[in-house]
Amino acid sequence: AQSVTQLDSHVSVSEGTPVLLRCNYSSSYSPSLFWYVQHPNKGLQLLLKYTSAATLVKGINGFEAEFKKSETSFHLTKPSAHMSDAAEYFCVVSPRSYNTDKLIFGTGTRLQVFP
Amino acid sequence: DTGVSQNPRHKITKRGQNVTFRCDPISEHNRLYWYRQTLGQGPEFLTYFQNEAQLEKSRLLSDRFSAERPKGSFSTLEIQRTEQGDSAMYLCASSLRDTGPSYNEQFFGPGTRLTVL
Numbered sequence: 001a002q003s004v005t006q007l008d009s010h011v012s013v014s015e016g017t018p019v020l021l022r023c024n025y026s027s028s029y030s031p032s033l034f035w036y037v038q039h040p041n042k043g044l045q046l047l048l049k050y051t052s053a054a055t056l057v058k059g060i061n062g063f064e065a066e067f068k069k070s071e072t073s074f075h076l077t078k079p080s081a082h083m084s085d086a087a088e089y090f091c092v093v094s095p096r097s098y099n100t101d102k103l104i105f106g107t108g109t110r111l112q113v114f115p
Numbered sequence: 116d117t118g119v120s121q122n123p124r125h126k127i128t129k130r131g132q133n134v135t136f137r138c139d140p141i142s143e144h145n146r147l148y149w150y151r152q153t154l155g156q157g158p159e160f161l162t163y164f165q166n167e168a169q170l171e172k173s174r175l176l177s178d179r180f181s182a183e184r185p186k187g188s189f190s191t192l193e194i195q196r197t198e199q200g201d202s203a204m205y206l207c208a209s210s211l212r213d214t215g216p217s218y219n220e221q222f223f224g225p226g227t228r229l230t231v232l
Contacts, residue, residue, distance in 0.1 A: 094219050103221060
């Protein structure tokens, strides 16, 4: 079975400081992993994805994530937070199986950015 | 706008009533998904279609829920005899069945927020 665990329900940072949102996954298959962002009253937006190519994945808005198989982790980072980064972030796993590509979401991490 | 659209955006209903939501996917996408998101949780998979075929249903999808995609384009999700526990955001997503770089990139609509009184 596949699952993801987001280790922090809330993260607070000051504008201009680094962001780290932690995610561990469990998967029987070689998974696809994603990070989605959800701003208030807006739809989910794909930030980045890992699909077994490069282990360091770059996404939109300066975010990146590193796939570490030995640690079963896929943490999201950004060198310098911006006020507009305040949102809910979801780590997501999907089995790379022909029969299903449903997304399995974590419980989310709310990122607050203080001026 | 060529993104995923959902209607209505908000629905308030009384317990026991039936409701129907509509999702229009991105036009060239052949896969369509429904998810449900309750307050403070991540979205949970309900069901998905490839073209008009419903290929997988979650155990969350009780007998009161039914989804259709009759012509492989838009989809409807109906909830019969609504219960207060059905109150949630219902999200629709679409993707293009592809084994290349776009594999399983799902694009989400804004959702329909259901409140059951």
